[in-house]
Amino acid sequence: MRRVLLTLLAPLLIIGCSGDGWRTASRESAGIAPDPGATPEPIIQVYAADAWGWRGIFAVHTWIAVKPSQADSYTVFEVVGWRARQGLPVLRRTQDLPDRYWFGSRPELLLDKRGPGVDDLIEKIEQAVENYPWKEEYRLFPGPNSNTFPAWVAQQVPELGLELPWRAIGSGWAD
Structure with a gap:
């Protein structure tokens, strides 16, 4: 049984661990978000991407981007x-590429939310960010x-109407 399990899992782990190291992996824009300088309307976007390394086989990393x-x-x-x-809060707020x-x-x-009423939602998101109770805590699982x-x-x-995918492991912690 162990041999069968190893035979099935080994290729997945190899695929999940191959590719660029974290220092050289792409952090470029995927070309999804509109150019903020050319888009005057407010925008809220939430993204998910495969987690880094072997974790990406099972899980995603999610983040929120806003532009008033x-x-x-x-x-x-x-x-x-x-x-x-590094002794820093795990909650990060920065000017960055959203996508x-x-x-x-x-x-x-x-x-993806845009237009009327979105500035009000952005204010509510920023207030929620300020009140996030686990700014200094992190556990993978x-x-x-x-x-x-x-x-x-x-x-x-x-x-906001945000629904996270099933691979957003840890999203149930907030319940």
């Missing part, structure tokens, strides 16, 4: 676990982790 009306850049909110090892590859994995757009964060924001801002 007339802003010329996006603000990205996400939880990044290895920040804790960047997650260490080589192409992002998938989960939610069962959570809190990178998927707990957008799930928690979705609970605080239900009118």
Whole structure:
């Protein structure tokens, strides 16, 4: 039985561990998000990409990007676990590409809201970010982790209508 299990899992682990290392993996734009300088309307986008390395076989990493009306850049909110090892909060808020590859994995757009009423939703998201209770905590499983964060924001801002994929392991931690 062990031999059969190893035979089935070995190719998956090899595939999940192959490719670029984290230092050289792409962090470029996937070309999904509109140019903020050419788009005056407010935008909220939520993305998911395969988690880095072998974890990507089973799980995704999720993040939220917002651009208020007339802003010329996006603000990205996400939880990044290895920040804790550097003595930093795991909750990261930065001006960044909203649709960047997650260490080589192409992002998938989960939610895209634009236009009237979106500035109000952005304010509610920013308030939820400020109140996120696990800014300094990270556990790969069962959570809190990178998927707990957008799930928690979705609970605080239900009118966002965010539903995370089943591979967003840790999203149930927010319940």
